[in-house]
Amino acid sequence: GQQVMQIPQYQHVQEGEDFTTYCNSSTTLSNIQWYKQRPGGHPVFLIQLVKSGEVKKQKRLTFQFGEAKKNSSLHITATQTTDVGTYFCAGTSNTGKLIFGQGTTLQVKP
Amino acid sequence: SAVISQKPSRDICQRGTSLTIQCQVDSQVTMMFWYRQQPGQSLTLIATANQGSEATYESGFVIDKFPISRPNLTFSTLTVSNMSPEDSSIYLCSVDSMDRDQETQYFGPGTRLLVL
Numbered sequence: 001g002q003q004v005m006q007i008p009q010y011q012h013v014q015e016g017e018d019f020t021t022y023c024n025s026s027t028t029l030s031n032i033q034w035y036k037q038r039p040g041g042h043p044v045f046l047i048q049l050v051k052s053g054e055v056k057k058q059k060r061l062t063f064q065f066g067e068a069k070k071n072s073s074l075h076i077t078a079t080q081t082t083d084v085g086t087y088f089c090a091g092t093s094n095t096g097k098l099i100f101g102q103g104t105t106l107q108v109k110p
Numbered sequence: 111s112a113v114i115s116q117k118p119s120r121d122i123c124q125r126g127t128s129l130t131i132q133c134q135v136d137s138q139v140t141m142m143f144w145y146r147q148q149p150g151q152s153l154t155l156i157a158t159a160n161q162g163s164e165a166t167y168e169s170g171f172v173i174d175k176f177p178i179s180r181p182n183l184t185f186s187t188l189t190v191s192n193m194s195p196e197d198s199s200i201y202l203c204s205v206d207s208m209d210r211d212q213e214t215q216y217f218g219p220g221t222r223l224l225v226l
Contacts, residue, residue: 102152
């Protein structure tokens with residue numbers, strides 16, 4: 001079946017370092033969404049990318065959607081302790097279903 | 111945007127019993143989704159609840175184990191039947207909503223279930 005793979009599973013960084021998580025789909029996606037889940041919380045929508053090669057920024061977060069619409073990345077510049085959590089990508093397949101990646105858990109050491 | 115509440119927020123249950131989880135949305139939505147998130151894992155879609163018709167279940171999930179009700183456009187319930195410790199998870203409901211011209215999926219706060 002359709003899968004969305006996300007790496008790395010865990011990342012520990014020193015505060016101020018950059019962080020990147022990557023998603024790859026086995027098939028072309030209609031769009032990709034990114035979510036953040038704080039420890040003990042629920043997933044919170046961050047952004048949706050729809051167009052091939054699209055790049056969007058939210059302050060220190062940069063989101064990219066690949067040209068083939070099969071991969072995506074989230075890059076955080078100069079991490080802060082408030083960035084701690086698990087970041088999930090989720091791709092919408094051609095059947096309309098949202099398929100979540102495994103998530104990348106980010107720990108930031110102050 | 112959509113505001114979603116879930117009841118109960120958490121529960122500890124004995125194996126063999128059943129628990130019904132409620133999901134309330136502050137606006138009318140066509141589809142409501144039920145997800146399961148096992149400890150340290152990603153989200154897995156259980157089923158899509160449509161108002162006025164039977165829920166659509168994903169592979170590996172069946173109506174007898176996870177019966178769903180959708181009596182109106184703002185409310186749904188998910189029952190976890192004949193529970194076993196393997197059912198210990200966070201159960202989340204979610205809805206699609208338009209937010210600043212893009213379709214966004216909003217999640218409820220989740221129901222944390224522990225089965226002993």
